[in-house]
Amino acid sequence: MDGYRAGDDVKSRVDDLYARYAETICDGDIAAWPGFFTDPCLYRVTQRSNHERGMLLGPMFSESRGGLVDRVVAIQNALVFAPRALCYVVGTIRIVERAGAVIKARSMFSAFHTLDGADTELLMTGRSFDTLADENGALKFAERLVVFDTERTPGALIYPV
Amino acid sequence: MDTIQAETRAPRTWPTADTSRIPLWVYSDPENYRRELERVFYGSSWHYVGVDCEVPNPDDYKRAMIGERSVIMVRAKDGAINVLLNSCAHRGTEICQKHFGSGPVLRCPYHQWSYDLAGNLTGVPFRRGVKGQGGFGDDFDPARHGLKRLKAENVNGAVFATFDHGAKPFAEFIGPDMMRYLTRVFSGKKLRVVGYQRQRLKGNWKLYMENIKDPYHATLLHVFLISFGIYRIDQIGVTAQDEATGAHCVFASMRNNRADTKGAEEMASLKADYELQDPRMIIPVKEFPDDISIMIQTLFPGLIVQQQTNSLQLRYVIPLGPDSFELSWTYLGYADDDAEMRLRRLRQANLTGPSGYISVDDSEVMEFSGAGVRPNPDGAAVVELDGKSPWPTKERHMVTESAIRGFYHHYRTVMGYD
Numbered sequence: 001m002d003g004y005r006a007g008d009d010v011k012s013r014v015d016d017l018y019a020r021y022a023e024t025i026c027d028g029d030i031a032a033w034p035g036f037f038t039d040p041c042l043y044r045v046t047q048r049s050n051h052e053r054g055m056l057l058g059p060m061f062s063e064s065r066g067g068l069v070d071r072v073v074a075i076q077n078a079l080v081f082a083p084r085a086l087c088y089v090v091g092t093i094r095i096v097e098r099a100g101a102v103i104k105a106r107s108m109f110s111a112f113h114t115l116d117g118a119d120t121e122l123l124m125t126g127r128s129f130d131t132l133a134d135e136n137g138a139l140k141f142a143e144r145l146v147v148f149d150t151e152r153t154p155g156a157l158i159y160p161v
Numbered sequence: 162m163d164t165i166q167a168e169t170r171a172p173r174t175w176p177t178a179d180t181s182r183i184p185l186w187v188y189s190d191p192e193n194y195r196r197e198l199e200r201v202f203y204g205s206s207w208h209y210v211g212v213d214c215e216v217p218n219p220d221d222y223k224r225a226m227i228g229e230r231s232v233i234m235v236r237a238k239d240g241a242i243n244v245l246l247n248s249c250a251h252r253g254t255e256i257c258q259k260h261f262g263s264g265p266v267l268r269c270p271y272h273q274w275s276y277d278l279a280g281n282l283t284g285v286p287f288r289r290g291v292k293g294q295g296g297f298g299d300d301f302d303p304a305r306h307g308l309k310r311l312k313a314e315n316v317n318g319a320v321f322a323t324f325d326h327g328a329k330p331f332a333e334f335i336g337p338d339m340m341r342y343l344t345r346v347f348s349g350k351k352l353r354v355v356g357y358q359r360q361r362l363k364g365n366w367k368l369y370m371e372n373i374k375d376p377y378h379a380t381l382l383h384v385f386l387i388s389f390g391i392y393r394i395d396q397i398g399v400t401a402q403d404e405a406t407g408a409h410c411v412f413a414s415m416r417n418n419r420a421d422t423k424g425a426e427e428m429a430s431l432k433a434d435y436e437l438q439d440p441r442m443i444i445p446v447k448e449f450p451d452d453i454s455i456m457i458q459t460l461f462p463g464l465i466v467q468q469q470t471n472s473l474q475l476r477y478v479i480p481l482g483p484d485s486f487e488l489s490w491t492y493l494g495y496a497d498d499d500a501e502m503r504l505r506r507l508r509q510a511n512l513t514g515p516s517g518y519i520s521v522d523d524s525e526v527m528e529f530s531g532a533g534v535r536p537n538p539d540g541a542a543v544v545e546l547d548g549k550s551p552w553p554t555k556e557r558h559m560v561t562e563s564a565i566r567g568f569y570h571h572y573r574t575v576m577g578y579d
Contacts, residue, residue, distance in 0.1 A: 155360065
């Protein structure tokens, strides 16, 4: 959970959130992923060319924590896919704006995947544009918009970014 | 292999008189792939290039692919849509690099040769030379050096093109039954593009088309589908294939009642008690005059038109060699969609695309297929579900591989293997 202690500066808390988010997915603990979001929330993943044309369509679109749980259950129980390892390299995390307890932040990232028995390859590069809010003392994503540059995703995008 | 040997080798032969067998070399043989480019993609078949709302105003253009060739779909001044080869008549340079653009002239970046929107050459720098030196001879006739123009048709907003000006009209190419299904979605209502998605997949492009022509796998592979009653092989549905070639087909079905599990004993992956936490993703709204909730149409060679309740998509395969292809998705809506429908289409899109709850299974298993067939070109696939005919049986049910047999029945003819 959030390692916040009274006196920690806001930027440290934000950095900690982004680090734990990436670690959770890359360590393979996908069941803990929905816990990084408030409820309701807005989680959208879209490619850059859609985003720049004002199109909201993307591979993932969820308006509630329940919707994120549905994705976790699908990944764990329903979807058929080749097993893989993930590594997300997240950087340039910056607080863009603060309005009371609500924080607007952004980051840039590279995501790599390694299918069992295959070479590590670049999955995508992208940016995230996020709204963070407090839920019971923990800092979480109220909105997370991931805009990826990669025009053609290699294979399927199984796990969230 | 020695180049001379490769060029003079006789074309391969199909292992059987019918298409109950598919030789695995069709998925990997480089010579077969080159032949496909010429005969399937640059021959007499029609190919999807775009929807007319992508070029709404005169001077608008967009890039598209047919096989490995880039083409430009352009809205002319009179409102007609032209499709031109994206290759300068001078030395072949690609003229348009941007996916979308607008302008009264198509100008090659290299030597500035300019073309109007019908592809006519209208400007050649230094045509008369410079200060009395150089220039083109009197025998240089610009009328003979325009952009190669394709034959194009706009079917209620869906634009198709072919390199063969002698090709039969599109309606005849797909036949009346297929046209009826196509114009359910392309009904004449003004369209809008909801968004695009693109994937690069490892394997031969035909493996993907087969997957979409294969209702057999739907309830065995797609746990998500059957868990929510979105689709079951035993629900009311029909298979339709065009009479002329058998290579275009439609599967159309009505939504099943989840409680009915009779006949579901062999569906090993059925998990009947699974509930979505956020069911807004699958709540349908009746949008079409009939009761069809899922319609999947495939048009030879590489287009899929799908209505999945309120999610309307076009999927188009672009080969990148024999062992790789792009799957290009265009999600559609109508210009008169209200805010609720706009949101509904975005929500339902979670079922398809690169992360789609249904589509992931298909693209993954397709890559497993590629891995299995790639090193075994001398083998053959066995497609005998529901007999050996390339057409559906008279009951037209969906427990069949007739659509796959139909695809290859026509493919063999086009490729000269019959």
